[in-house]
Amino acid sequence: MSEREGRGEEQRRGQGEGRGKREGGGEETGRNRREALRAFQEGIREGGRRVEEALLNFGVKGIVLEAKVFGMVCGCAGFQTDTRGIQAEEVEVLKEDLGKLLASVGESLGIRPDFIYARKLPGSEEVVALTVRELCDICKEEFAGSNASPRPDIIVLRK
Numbered sequence: 001m002s003e004r005e006g007r008g009e010e011q012r013r014g015q016g017e018g019r020g021k022r023e024g025g026g027e028e029t030g031r032n033r034r035e036a037l038r039a040f041q042e043g044i045r046e047g048g049r050r051v052e053e054a055l056l057n058f059g060v061k062g063i064v065l066e067a068k069v070f071g072m073v074c075g076c077a078g079f080q081t082d083t084r085g086i087q088a089e090e091v092e093v094l095k096e097d098l099g100k101l102l103a104s105v106g107e108s109l110g111i112r113p114d115f116i117y118a119r120k121l122p123g124s125e126e127v128v129a130l131t132v133r134e135l136c137d138i139c140k141e142e143f144a145g146s147n148a149s150p151r152p153d154i155i156v157l158r159k
């Protein structure tokens, strides 16, 4: 593990502890919460596995490095897999299938699949992330009415 990754892990753990302390609760509540968190984490890993397996089935030789659930400051939430070895043209021809798959993975994690997209490394044709996002009211308004990509590095799969 690199030093940077190590620090990130420490920070995440620190935040988790802080939340736990503030919320308090008995031993039973704490155990239930840990179990719920573990089930949620397993759901995220399962989502990553489903994406990787699907890529394999579609004949794409890409890998999923990391699967995560995220929350944005604006209020959007989503599920993302960081990927390597996938080219934009491969995603373009699989738009519909990938969109369906990511919608299903998102729903299994309680994320409404409003906006599904792939992100390219800027200035390159390598796809580095596949994302399903539940839009907040602000972003919903901003993205409404147009199917055009909001940014040059974004390939819209479904919205």
Ligand SMILES: [Zn+2]
Pocket: 072, 074, 075, 076, 135, 136, 137, 138, 139, 140
């Ligand atoms: Zn938003």
